[in-house]
Amino acid sequence: MALLEVKDLKVRVEEREILHGLTLTVNEGEVHAIMGPNGSGKSTLSHVIAGKPGYEVTDGEILFRGEDLLEMSPDERAAKGVFLAFQYPVEIPGVTTMNFLRTALNAQRKARGESELMVPDFLKKVREVSKSLNIPQDMLKRGVNVGFSGGEKKRNEVLQMALFEPSLCILDEMDSGLDIDALRIAADGVNALRSPGRAMVVITHYQRLLNYIVPDVVHVMSRGRVVKSGGKELALELEASGYAQFEDAA
């Protein structure tokens, strides 16, 4: 059974259809890249999978391990292992990153019927992961993303991903705003999470990221549909010739 199956998905936002019948299948252990011009609906797809309010699914379905994802509340989806690294992570003033991580992790564990992680175990884990991502400890004492640089915000997303150990990771433009070194560190962090039981959907505009996180499948999205899928060489092709050829196909 596929981990994620999006079938002929049609989505409207404020009376306007954004996704016009999108189909995508992701199996466990695979890494998929989604590329496509601005406004083609990549973030919309990621939001609908995560369950963000404001989107109306008018047709199609999304199955997660064969279960109807659209029937689940967004927090249930998170507890089941759906993780979205946001293109624009928000700031939460007054809530320390550490407190946030612990609250969220325990909420997920509770929803799965697991016990709360003991504080020492939790701290140990956070320390390990943040070290590997080059995140200084004082950053964890600050409000979530408050005053973080663009790159720090993205690293904080990867930190959460590493901590929550989701089975489906959707990374929406995690490379935007990262300098070259930060990009490598974040990509290494992501690569370290690749495992046979976990799949990733990497949304990006740049082939460069895919040199670090090498995908099994590359999809091209245009005007609310997947218009072409192929191996990692498809990304190189796009880099060379742009999206124009696919605009017609859409």
Place this chain on the structure above:
Amino acid sequence: MPAVQETVERVKRIDVDQYRYGFETLIESDKAPKGLSEETVKFISQKKNEPDWMLQWRLEAYRRWLTMQEPTWARVDYPKIDFQDLYYYAAPKPKKTVSSLDEIDPEILKTYEKLGIPLREVAMLEGVEPKPGEEDPARRKIAVDAVFDSVSVATTFKAELKKAGVIFMPISEAIREHPELVQKYLGSVVPTSDNFYATLNSAVFSDGSFVYVPPGVRCPMELSTYFRINERNTGQFERTLIIADKGSYVSYLEGCTAPQRDENQLHAAVVELVALDDAEIKYSTVQNWYPGNSEGKGGIYNFVTKRGDCRGANSKISWTQVETGSAITWKYPSCILRGDNSRGEFYSIAISNGYQQVDSGTKMIHLGKNTSSRIISKGIAAGKSQNTYRGLVTAHRKATGARNFTACDSLLIGDKCGAHTVPYIEAKNSSATFEHEATTSKISEDVLFYCIQRGLSQEEAVGLVVNGFVKDVLQQLPMEFAVEAQKLISISLEGSVG
């Protein structure tokens, strides 16, 4: 499971609509006849075995009250109160002086057990100390005065406090045992003629707490008063008087609950604080009176006058309040900065949900030289509630070098509620520096979704974001109160979204 945790768990199982302290204790009570007259005032005074000067003081207030009008300037709306349709005094029976816990009606103790916040206090009431090795360094001893309806039922740690020279007792007892202190200070901060409700309180107050900290003494523990209204149709009019003599320090906590009822209940308290030279008083409140049900039926009318007088040089008074309950809150804890270099602070979290109406804020009256004040107000409005910050900062002609900083932030949850900021600023001399900042924002859907995507439920997400919003004020509370206040905030916002 720790008591607090257990309470929170239990509370979570209750409907949004059900106020968790809404149970009533079946005990006989000793009530004054319904209505207000000179006879009622005399009845109360007699019940309390008061000296004649006290009775005369009350009667004067009563006569004054007859000439006064209920204020209408606040942004609150409620049907006219029939003051003749209320009971002004109710004491739990059997009525005799209580010297130890064993003598308290077990029903009352059970009530305390059922209450969320005071579970900790019950342990304290019972004098339960943490076991060795289990001691939490943050968990200090707290002396509690429990006021049930109109009567103080127990005050703990009296002996230990006495050793330090601190007087902490029901005010009814202080009137008999320390008349010189009471006569000197009662009404010296909030005069009997002050306002409609304060005057009413002066006539009919039945009990409350009295604290006197002698010169140079740092009170060895937190002092706390726990108020509860139980009787139907009964007004609760407690009176608190705290005096910090020269160079002393005291931190005082106040908590309250009331059972769930269809009719509204009146609560009109007066709190007076006096800080002499170099003294400091920290007064914290967690107000959790019954707010009424989701249709706006029932709930406490909370009309409270709280004022501190920084009477001495270099004195300091700090008010911290977490207001989550009551159908109507009308409350402006204020500071009169009389002593040179004195300092006043007001830290407030006011949450309104359902049909609650809050009109709260502070007054900082700068009279002395180089006085300073700081106001941090966080208003959170949800449901169909209205939440107003009303503040006044004034500098007298002679108050050279007066400084004030005010920051008022409002957060709206949903689009059927309202937040309002009404600041008055008056500087009568040119050397005063007053700064005012205000913001109003809606809780961000994107921030909520971010939290929910990470596994928090909608309500947990709102609780987390709001707790972040009020963090600066929560930090002002003593540790054990802060933790509980945090949970109370999340609970009182349940059902606010969705």
